[in-house]
Amino acid sequence: MLLETRALTAGYGQFNALFGVDVTLDKAETVAVIGANGAGKSTLLRSITGVLRNAPDMVLHRGDPIGALPAHLVMQRGIAMVPEGRKLFPSLTVEENLRIGGQVRRAPGPWTLDTIYDLFPILKEKRQMPGTALSGGQQQMVAIGRALMSNPEVLLCDEISLGLAPVVIRDIYAAMPRIKDQGTAIIVVEQDIGRALAVSDRVYCMMEGRVTLTARAAEVSRSAIHAAYFGEAA
Amino acid sequence: MNWLDILVQGVLLGGLYALFAAGLSLVFGIMRLVNLAHGDLIIFAAFAILLAVSTLGLNPFLAALLAAPLMFALGWALQRFVLNRVLGKDILPPLLVTFGLSVALQNGLLEAFSADTRRIPAGPLESASLDLGIVTVGWMPLLTFLSAVLVILALNRIFYATALGRAFRATSDDPVTASLMGIDPKGIFAIATGLAMVVVTVAALYLGMRANFDPSIGPARLIYAFEAVIIGGLGSLWGTLAGGIIIGVAQSLGAAINPEWQILAGHIAFLVVLLIRPRGLFPRAVD
Ligand SMILES: Nc1ncnc2c1ncn2[C@@H]1O[C@H](COP(=O)(O)OP(=O)(O)OP(=O)(O)O)[C@@H](O)[C@H]1O
Ligand SMILES: [Mg+2]
Numbered sequence: 001m002l003l004e005t006r007a008l009t010a011g012y013g014q015f016n017a018l019f020g021v022d023v024t025l026d027k028a029e030t031v032a033v034i035g036a037n038g039a040g041k042s043t044l045l046r047s048i049t050g051v052l053r054n055a056p057d058m059v060l061h062r063g064d065p066i067g068a069l070p071a072h073l074v075m076q077r078g079i080a081m082v083p084e085g086r087k088l089f090p091s092l093t094v095e096e097n098l099r100i101g102g103q104v105r106r107a108p109g110p111w112t113l114d115t116i117y118d119l120f121p122i123l124k125e126k127r128q129m130p131g132t133a134l135s136g137g138q139q140q141m142v143a144i145g146r147a148l149m150s151n152p153e154v155l156l157c158d159e160i161s162l163g164l165a166p167v168v169i170r171d172i173y174a175a176m177p178r179i180k181d182q183g184t185a186i187i188v189v190e191q192d193i194g195r196a197l198a199v200s201d202r203v204y205c206m207m208e209g210r211v212t213l214t215a216r217a218a219e220v221s222r223s224a225i226h227a228a229y230f231g232e233a234a
Numbered sequence: 235m236n237w238l239d240i241l242v243q244g245v246l247l248g249g250l251y252a253l254f255a256a257g258l259s260l261v262f263g264i265m266r267l268v269n270l271a272h273g274d275l276i277i278f279a280a281f282a283i284l285l286a287v288s289t290l291g292l293n294p295f296l297a298a299l300l301a302a303p304l305m306f307a308l309g310w311a312l313q314r315f316v317l318n319r320v321l322g323k324d325i326l327p328p329l330l331v332t333f334g335l336s337v338a339l340q341n342g343l344l345e346a347f348s349a350d351t352r353r354i355p356a357g358p359l360e361s362a363s364l365d366l367g368i369v370t371v372g373w374m375p376l377l378t379f380l381s382a383v384l385v386i387l388a389l390n391r392i393f394y395a396t397a398l399g400r401a402f403r404a405t406s407d408d409p410v411t412a413s414l415m416g417i418d419p420k421g422i423f424a425i426a427t428g429l430a431m432v433v434v435t436v437a438a439l440y441l442g443m444r445a446n447f448d449p450s451i452g453p454a455r456l457i458y459a460f461e462a463v464i465i466g467g468l469g470s471l472w473g474t475l476a477g478g479i480i481i482g483v484a485q486s487l488g489a490a491i492n493p494e495w496q497i498l499a500g501h502i503a504f505l506v507v508l509l510i511r512p513r514g515l516f517p518r519a520v521d
Contacts, residue, residue, distance in 0.1 A: 049414060050413075070413065070418070071413035071414055072416050072419075075415065080414075083414060087414075091403040091404070091407050096400055100400050100415050101415055103400065103401065103415065103416070
């Protein structure tokens with residue numbers, strides 16, 4: 001297994017946000033994690049990336065325990081993150097924001113400044129502007145490009161559609177197949193269930209810190225998701 | 235003494251204050267850490283240079299070149315093993331630790347070198363001057379000023395034209411997101427403090443060649459450095475140079491009116507700038 005959480009329990013100080021979460025991600029697979037506000041989706045990604053540190057064997061990468069590694073070492077293993085709220089660096093231009101994504105780790109692979117400008121042409125025009133001067137959708141493109149610059153093996157996306165207009169979301173999701181085609185394994189966290197299912201092979205639904213549904217995206221029924229999402233009996 | 239002369243001397247003096255302040259400004263800009271031992275570290279470096287000059291018979295500039303990598307290592311280790319542990323949301327622990335370091339450094343230097351005042355011998359350079367037609371300037375103040383400009387140019391170049399500088403700025407913006415880029419914020423902080431100590435070595439070289447020093451005068455240098463940083467706007471390196479120059483010119487003007495007013499005039503200039511621009515002359519846009 002490429003990436004795996006085992007009985008992952010995580011939280012903030014005294015407060016527990018995840019209660020024994022098991023999630024797996026296979027090579028070249030795309031997995032959606034859906035769930036309502038506060039379900040623990042971002043906490044799951046923060047635990048994988050090492051922003052939240054846990055017991056070592058709660059997160060495994062290629063079988064190695066990485067649950068206690070600090071974030072920069074997790075990233076250097078090829079696990080890149082598009083954080084919730086984009087989090088561009090305000091002091092950096094668009095191009096510098098992209099470059100910094102591949103500054104410490106750059107595995108051989110398809111993604112370079114040129115191929116990212118090819119994926120999101122508007123960024124090339126705006127490359128000298130401060131990242132934060134862009135529209136929300138363009139900022140999201142920078143955040144995705146920044147994560148791709150390291151040619152990651154695993155890409156984690158936390159609510160990339162958050163706060164964006166439907167047309168902009170469509171443009172951004174249009175890039176997903178090209179990222180998948182490079183063999184990158186992806187976890188997409190989303191509240192937009194339709195979007196998430198359309199790009200994914202499998203789906204996990206979370207509620208109040210637990211996984212309430214695991215299914216193949218193509219087979220899952222609306223009513224099963226509804227039940228898992230809101231906690232009602234199916 | 236004519237007014238132009240006073241102004242020029244003041245600007246050149248500002249170079250020395252900018253050198254005192256540049257390291258402080260660098261560290262504050264990257265990790266919002268105020269190092270209360272900064273002045274004492276300058277004195278420490280001055281003693282290190284003096285030691286190399288007196289025992290190895292080196293030229294002071296060569297001695298500083300030798301001291302610089304050692305000071306880098308010291309700064310790196312200080313950050314890595316001490317300051318990184320106390321950095322956090324609460325600003326008090328780092329203040330207390332650096333205050334303690336200041337006291338420890340003063341006492342350590344007193345123990346090692348006694349309370350006698352010293353000076354780094356610079357030979358004929360000490361009194362050499364350059365006639366520019368309308369004004370005559372000492373080589374030493376001129377070199378100090380040029381070094382300050384060079385130091386700030388170099389730091390700016392590192393900040394805006396290198397991968398390390400990009401990591402400095404990103405870490406300063408948001409250390410958590412920087413760590414998602416594979417950058418170790420604590421490693422970046424250690425490099426930044428190491429770099430600040432190289433600047434401290436340059437400051438120590440000129441301080442030690444231009445004036446008498448003893449183990450107790452660090453905190454007084456720290457005040458000028460603080461004032462220069464704050465006048466310039468926290469975190470702006472060119473602002474720090476401007477701040478140093480404002481204090482230097484104010485002191486030089488004050489001294490021309492009455493020698494007893496020199497120090498006071500610098501402090502008054504500081505307060506006046508703060509009254510007019512509470513965030514300093516060139517505050518950083520983000521913060
Ligand atoms: N920094 C934090 N400190 C304390 N509690 C937090 C923190 N971040 C999240 N929480 C709490 O942890 C729980 C899970 O939050 P999390 O952000 O993982 O949810 P989420 O599924 O990502 O929600 P959203 O869809 O709103 O992003 C929530 O109850 C939230 O209030
Ligand atoms: Mg979230």
